[in-house]
Structure formats: C-alpha cells, structure tokens
Amino acid sequence: MEIKRVGVVGCGLMGSGIVEVCARAGYDVVVREVDEALLGKGLSRVEGSLRRGVERGKLAASDMEAAGKQIKGTTKLADLGDADLVIEAVIEKMEMKKEVFIELDRLCPPRTIFASNTSSLSITEMASVTKRPAQVLGMHFFNPVPVMKLVELIRGLETSDGTMGAGRAFAESVGKTVVVCKDSPGFIVNLLLVPYLLDAVRALELSIATKEDIDTAVQLGLAHPMGPLTLLDYVGIDTTYYIAEAMFEEFKDARYAAPPLMKKMVLAGLHGRKTGRGFYEHSKTQ
Ligand code: CAA
Secondary structure, X not given: OOOXXXXXXXXXXXXXXXXXXXXXOOOEEEEEXXXXXXXXXXXXXXXXXXXXXXXXXXXXXXXXXXHHHHEEEEOOHHHHOXXXXXXXXXXXXXXXXXXXXXXXXXXXXXXXXXXXXXXXXXXXXXXXXXXXXXXXXXEEEOOOOOOOOEEEEEEOOXXXXXXXXXXXXXXXXXXXXXXXXXOOXXXXXXXXXHHHHHHHHHHHHOOOOOHHHHHHHHHHHHOOOOOHHHHHHHHOHXXXXXXXXXXXXXXXOHHHOOOHHHHXXXXXXXXXXXXXXXXXXXXXXX
16 A cells, blocks of 8 residues: 555654654655644744754755645644554553544544554554554654664554555655564563663662763763763653553563652653753753
8 A cells, every 4th residue: 555645643752753754755744733832843843853954964955845845734633534644653651542543543544554653552452442453553763763763663463464564665765774573562672771771760869870970881881872861861751751651560570660760750840851851951942
C-alpha cells in the first residue's frame, strides 16, 4: 500500500520532530494538537528546527519552504480521516493512547495504518481497542528526530507482515535505519537506557558526585554525546518517569523503579528543557 498522506497526533517534542521529517521527505502531513495554543507552539518548534537545518547546511532554503507547505495543523482529529498512516505521539499514558486509537478507528478508512511512537507501552494492548489490530504497529523515533537515525519498529501480537513491510518502507523513506523488535516493555533502546538513566539519578541522590561530574564522567569517559542528567533534561524527566513506571509495572524489577528524587521533580514541574528547569536551568525557547 502506498503512503502519501500522514497524520500525526500530538505536536510536542516528538510529534513536531516526526512532522518535520515526514514533510522533509515530501509527505503531506496533518498534525493535530488539542488546542490552538499547543498547536502554535508545536508548529513554531517545527519551523525553528527547519531553520536550524538550513543554518547548519543540512537543508536548502527552498526545501525548507517546500517542507513548510506540506504541513497542515488542526485541532480536530477528524481532519486526519483521510490519512494513509497515522502516527500517534501523545503523552506516554496507555489510557490516552487508547482514547486516540478508538477515535481514529471510527474516523479512518479500513486501509489506514496506525503507528504509535510509544517508548515502552504495549502495541498489542493499543491494537486491541481497534477493529484493525493487523494494521497497528510501533514506530519509535528518537529525540531529536531530525538528527537521530534510528527507528524501532515494533510488531504487536497481531501485526501483519504487510503492515511491518509498509512501516519499514515508510521509516526508510524518511531517512531512518530500522531495527525490529517484539512487543516487549522498552523495546531495545529503553530496555538498556532506562536503568542507566535511573542509576545516574540514584548516584546523585546518594551524593556520589555532583551532577556536573556525573555528566562529565560519562561524556569524557564513555564518549557519549551527553551525560545522563543532561540527557534526562533533554528527553524530559516526566517522559522518562512515565516510561520507567510502565516498565516497572511490567517487569516488577527494581532496576526500573524510578528514584524518589525523580518523582519529586515530576511533581514539582521540573521536567527539564521543556519547562525551563530540570537538573539544570534552561532557556524556555526550545
Ligand atoms: N536538522 C537537521 N540536522 C540538524 C538539525 C536539524 N534541525 N539540528 C542539528 N543538526 C545536525 C547538525 O548539523 C550536526 O550534524 P553534523 O554532525 O553532520 O555536523 C548534528 O545534527 C549535531 O548537531 P549540533 O552540532 O547542533 O549539536 P551537538 O553536536 O551539540 O549534538 C545532539 C546535539 C544531536 C542532541 C547530541 O548531543 C546527541 O546526540 N545527544 C544524545 C541524544 C540522544 O541520546 N537521544 C536519544 C534519547 S532517547 C529517546 O529519544 C527515546 C526515548 O524513548 C526516551
């Protein structure tokens, strides 16, 4: 099946990146946010990133304009009704994702494929609320989406070979390298990443070192582009907390138990870059 028109649900950090890469690859993209304020914020994030792409010499100015024209914003889920593929990138909570898929299942024709950008939740469970479980898959992008080359494709219990094939062709067409994973909490990357990030917070809680020294140790000692606490601020402390909770719920393994400091930071609204403060102070322009 040929994918021409893509719907994206959610224009936050991940949704806006997904919108950008789809538009840059020439797809018509309709993105839905819950209200005009969030939509405006999301679309300006896309614009800003396209501009940065031009500044860094990754994108011609004419391609930036062309990409901009491919994108349409809306607050109505019904406007995604004629998409060939819908990618949801709403908050990492199963109930929210199910609500979106129940509604989309009613609005979209039987041919439409549904993908979730979930980082940890079960694709099979999301697919179970639709009448098209064979056409539901996980398509997990990484932050920052325009820069990170990976997409994890997740096969739910009922996902068909055709859907996996279409998902792979699509992800490759937007310039990504695909790895395939079964429907298991955290898939490949977060299975490995989350315990490491939580351990970094535990190290800080135990005053083993300062936040700066923990980050410098990993950056210079392991050649990671960012230390773990900087990465937590970048990805979102709230997002990582929800991922850890979902993984702990499934595995009941202490490695995935979020440390108390993280919970307190989430409750206090210290979510990292997106709220201006996390482990570090940030300007609110991102
Ligand atoms: N469009 C296209 N290219 C862009 C761009 C844009 N908007 N913005 C930056 N780039 C390019 C730059 O041109 C540069 O490319 P070259 O190396 O070819 O010159 C590259 O991206 C890096 O950009 P910068 O030099 O501006 O930035 P940097 O060197 O400081 O790197 C970073 C920034 C890419 C974020 C880097 O710090 C990094 O890789 N950090 C780790 C990110 C990471 O681990 N992400 C995964 C998080 S986990 C996740 O997302 C999943 C989950 O479920 C939680």
